[in-house]
Amino acid sequence: MSEHAPDAAASNGTSSIDFSVPHSSRVWNYWLGGEDNYAADRAAGDEVIDTIPDIPVGARAERAFLNRVIRHLVLDAGIRQFLDVGTGLPTMDNTHEVAQDLAPESRIVYVDNDPLVMLHARALLSSTLEGPTDYVEADLRDPETILQKSARTLDFSRPVGLMLLGVVNHIMDSEESYRLVARLVEALPAGSHLALTHSTAEVHGEPMLRVMREMNERGGTPIRARTRQEIEGYFEGLELLEPGVVSCSLWRPEPTGLGTPPEVYLFGGVGRVG
Numbered sequence: 001m002s003e004h005a006p007d008a009a010a011s012n013g014t015s016s017i018d019f020s021v022p023h024s025s026r027v028w029n030y031w032l033g034g035e036d037n038y039a040a041d042r043a044a045g046d047e048v049i050d051t052i053p054d055i056p057v058g059a060r061a062e063r064a065f066l067n068r069v070i071r072h073l074v075l076d077a078g079i080r081q082f083l084d085v086g087t088g089l090p091t092m093d094n095t096h097e098v099a100q101d102l103a104p105e106s107r108i109v110y111v112d113n114d115p116l117v118m119l120h121a122r123a124l125l126s127s128t129l130e131g132p133t134d135y136v137e138a139d140l141r142d143p144e145t146i147l148q149k150s151a152r153t154l155d156f157s158r159p160v161g162l163m164l165l166g167v168v169n170h171i172m173d174s175e176e177s178y179r180l181v182a183r184l185v186e187a188l189p190a191g192s193h194l195a196l197t198h199s200t201a202e203v204h205g206e207p208m209l210r211v212m213r214e215m216n217e218r219g220g221t222p223i224r225a226r227t228r229q230e231i232e233g234y235f236e237g238l239e240l241l242e243p244g245v246v247s248c249s250l251w252r253p254e255p256t257g258l259g260t261p262p263e264v265y266l267f268g269g270v271g272r273v274g
Contacts (some may be wrong), residue, residue: 025088025219031059058264085111104130111162113139119172143183159191169199197268201225238271245269
C-alpha cells in the first residue's frame with residue numbers, strides 16, 4: 001500500500017492533499033485491490049466492510065459492468081469516443097484500455113476533480129498511436145468546463161459514450177444532480193449513450209444508509225444513496241436499454257454456468273440519445 005512521505009508528496013505535486021482524510025477514489029482503489037491509497041482510506045474502507053462485507057464485490061461488479069458496457073458501445077453501437085467523468089484512480093480494465101483494445105482509434109477523455117487522480121492518470125493512462133487519451137481536471141458541478149476542455153479531443157458532432165460511474169452519488173442535492181447530468185447529455189448528438197451507476201440502499205437497507213452517514217461524518221467525499229426510481233430519473237428523455245436500471249451485476253451478465261449473480265449495492269443502466 002502507498003504511504004508517501006511529506007517530501008515525496010510535495011515533489012509529486014500532491015502537497016495540498018490531506019491524506020489523513022479518506023477520499024472516495026482512494027477507498028474505492030483499496031476495495032479493488034489497488035495500492036494507491038493511504039491509512040485513512042483503508043481504515044474507512046475496513047469500517048464499511050465490517051458492516052457490509054460484500055462491499056468489494058460491488059466494486060468489482062461495477063468494473064465488470066464498465067467492461068460490458070464499453071464492449072456494447074464499441075461493437076454494437078459503433079462508438080469511438082468516450083467521456084469518463086469521475087474516473088477515479090486507474091486500476092484495471094480502464095475505459096481507454098477496454099475501448100482501444102476493441103477499436104484502437106477510440107478517443108477518451110478522463111475527468112476528475114482529485115489532483116492525485118490526475119497525477120496518476122497522466123502517469124499511467126497512455127494514448128495509442130491511433131487514439132488519443134486526454135485528461136481534464138474539473139468537477140461534475142462544472143459541466144461547461146468539462147465540455148469545453150473535452151472538445152480538444154472529442155468531436156461532439158459524433159456519438160459519444162458518457163460514463164458517469166459512481167460519481168453522481170456524490171452530488172447530495174437531487175435536483176442539482178439531475179440538472180448536471182441533463183446538461184452533459186444535452187451536449188451529446190443522436191446515437192450517443194449515457195452509462196450511469198449509483199449507490200443504493202435497496203439491497204442492504206439501513207446498514208448501507210448508516211455506513212454512508214458515518215463516511216460523511218468522517219469528513220471525506222459526501223455520498224448518498226438513491227432508489228431505483230430516482231436513478232431511472234437520470235435517463236429521462238433517453239431510450240433506456242434492456243434490462244433497464246438494475247444491479248450492476250445483472251446488467252447483461254456474461255454466462256458462467258453458476259446461475260444468476262447476486263445483487264450488489266450499485267445499480268446502473270445505459271440510455272441512448274435519440
